Amino acid sequence: MSQQRPPLPPFTEETARRKVQLAEDAWNTRDPEKVALAYTEDSEWRNRDLFINGRREIVEFLTAKWERESGYRLRKELWAYTGNRIAVRFEYEYHDEQGQWFRAYGNENWEFDNNGLMRNRYASINDLPIAPQERRIAADGREGGPS
Template sequence: MPDQRPPLPPFDADSAARKVLAAEAAWNTRDPERVALAYTPDSVWRNRDLFLQGRAEIIDFLTAKGQRELDYVLRKSLWTFGPDRIAVRFQYEWHDIGGQWWRSYGNELWEFDADGLMSRREASINDVAITESERRIRGPRTETEPVLPLR
């Protein structure tokens, strides 16, 4: 089926970790349309204080995010998983139009349909101002970069 996004539920430790890394790679493209394809057409999101439903709203949200959070780069880490759910910790770094760098920390709860598309995403995020010299994430994950717990 063309709308499947492997790995598919039910998840085990390996497939859940692969799902997390695939999401990280997609978000690091900063391509709203590509990212939105991982979600069901009627996916429900809570992101901070925003409530979204459907791919069109997700694309609009991600487009605005890309205009506000410049040079965004992300790391995700598997926290736990169930048959059709995954919990993730993440952090990402970005700067605003004024040049202030930020590190954003958060947790996401994901629920998937049988085709591996995310039907629900709940995200809680906090931002911490950092200096450019405090940055830890300089670009997308390399193939040799270990997947370590976030600190």
């Protein structure tokens, strides 16, 4: 029997919002193993120009991502939902090893299996260099910049 990750589809506005918040919370842990458990074993991703297949590749991708992107903090917002699909908009901030801060903006389309595991994730993302004083997401995850 497959693992379940509530809330399960079909989504309501309430359960879609909850699913988005759970995803935001998980990604903000920056724990690749924990994050990967929300995806099917054979999950397919498109992340920028990369195509990622399965949990093992998800863990490898996220490990490398969070080694490069220091101070990573993410915000997700429900955009739309229907049946077993959710669309989100997001932004996150991070800095590189030289200390340059960036804000990344994007959209994701998610598709879930009946057990609430994400089987498809398609992400379009753009990065914008920002000055430290332009940060909008505090280190503790709240709005309002650095803390």
